[in-house]
Amino acid sequence: MSNETMKILRNSGWYEGRNIDTKEIEENLEKLGFIIYPEVKKFLAEFGNLVIEDTINDETHNTGVKFRSQGAFKAEEKYAQENLVPVGFIDSDNLVLFVSESGKVYCSTGKLGDNAKEAWESLIGGSGGKPWGRF
Template sequence: MNQVDAEAERILARAGWEPGRQVDISAWRSRLEEDGFVMHHAAERFLREFGDLVVPYGGPGISRAREALEFDPLLAIGEGDRFAEWSETVGKSICPIGELDQGRFFLGIDEDGMIYLMSDSLARFGAGDAGIASLVLGVMPVPLAELQVLRADSTAELELSGTRPELRALGRFLRAGRGRRGLLENREPSPYSRSLSELQFQETPGSVIRILVDGSSLKIFGGRAALDLLADDIEDFASNADASDHLHVEYFPGHHYLVSGSDSLVIAIAAPAS
């Protein structure tokens, strides 16, 4: 390790790191390969130096808390599909290197040494020593891509867009029955009027769902079975549609899960962020 912020180096040293540290990664490589992962050169180099380090919670950081982290790639066993989806999004192979905040987030590294924070969304800390320092010192990672909802006020037209992994994650959120998440705000939404800032969803009694705009929020609420049907449609679209296709979620008499009065929603596949 070289040229790392001195404070980050002290934190890692307390966890057991030292210059020239080398650990045996052969068991990790074998187990990861059994689970379908590829341990590329950047992952090998990182894990030889930092593998098995455990850094406890460290209080406030620079722009986020210094959450506990553990550099053990086997913590991501069983998450191959998630890593494959995000690898597809960035166009690079992301190998697991551990977890942050006691399993709330996974950590990964691509062939270029870029370090990622991974859950149902993707963010990056940076590459090389700078990325390690940002992770250890509590720097907020940069979101790589986010869901976006645009609205044309004159026609009430709504478009929700996201990458394929993000749309599949949206399906999982809907199945959870309740939650909220921020949306990427577009300051130049033309030809739409504005972008919304929040998505909310909640399970309520009944057999149908309603989609509506409330201020700057898009709200989706309704019965469990109906939310699952919408999730099915979104996940199928994200997995199988062509990039230029659109999924129209709009009411018509006899609709199998939308109630009359719901706002119409068009769902599109966004290109991965660079």
């Protein structure tokens, strides 16, 4: 990750090796019918419960959201070709952030990265990821 991306994440409370207790987040998602895959749990442990003030793009990204309903993410899963679990909101709450069962990170409009760090770099660093159907 770039120094700028790391600085924004650190200012939000993230640090290398972060490993929070994810029990409450997992229980909330499981009540809604989501399966907490190992890669989802890994993402939540490192990046869960953060409010990231993205000063580069003037946006907020929130991984501390409690979802109230499962929602209709079937279209996104069809594009991703794997199961997705919502883990927060990005772009000032305009897009849902997902982690797939394989650990890839997506949002409502496409793929952000093959892993969490690549996704944060795409999102904060400015490339914005790849729209559905273009990866």
